[in-house]
Amino acid sequence: MKARIGKTIGELQVGDEAYFAKTMTETDMLLFAGITGDHNQLPTNEEFAKKTRFGKRVAHGMLTASFIANLIGMKLPGFGSMLRSVKFRFTAPVYLNDTVEIGVRVTAIDKAQNQASFDCWGTNQKGENVLKGSCVVTPPSVLDAE
Numbered sequence: 001m002k003a004r005i006g007k008t009i010g011e012l013q014v015g016d017e018a019y020f021a022k023t024m025t026e027t028d029m030l031l032f033a034g035i036t037g038d039h040n041q042l043p044t045n046e047e048f049a050k051k052t053r054f055g056k057r058v059a060h061g062m063l064t065a066s067f068i069a070n071l072i073g074m075k076l077p078g079f080g081s082m083l084r085s086v087k088f089r090f091t092a093p094v095y096l097n098d099t100v101e102i103g104v105r106v107t108a109i110d111k112a113q114n115q116a117s118f119d120c121w122g123t124n125q126k127g128e129n130v131l132k133g134s135c136v137v138t139p140p141s142v143l144d145a146e
Helices: 026-036 046-050 061-065 067-074
Strands: 017-023 082-090 099-110 115-124 129-138
Touching: 017 067, 026 061, 061 067, 061 082, 061 129, 067 082, 067 099, 067 115, 067 129, 082 115, 099 129
Parallel strands: none
Antiparallel strands: 017 099, 082 129, 099 115, 115 129
């Protein structure tokens, strides 16, 4: 039996895109805090968050950014891909119950190094940009499926 793999370097094209959307729930934010040990009060305590400049709970930035891994590992290139580097900045907060859409787009392909570069971004349900960045990925190879 051969493993199922995503797109190889030869199958990727500059301009390929993938998207993932998620509404930030109470469960997501509390599970993220528990898994990572990041119990910052801003995402986990409504009364604390009300007293901040945000006025309400803000999702962990890394929770939002982690959806890039979903796209790379599950959609583009997909199964067998490995993130080599990620660089991003948060441009606006993501609040509890916001729906974010994260996107990635292939910007460059280096067949000799078996690496592809991607732009990454995120927007909320209002169309506001919440995350901008880039990443470098090693797509799966045919050998990974053997």
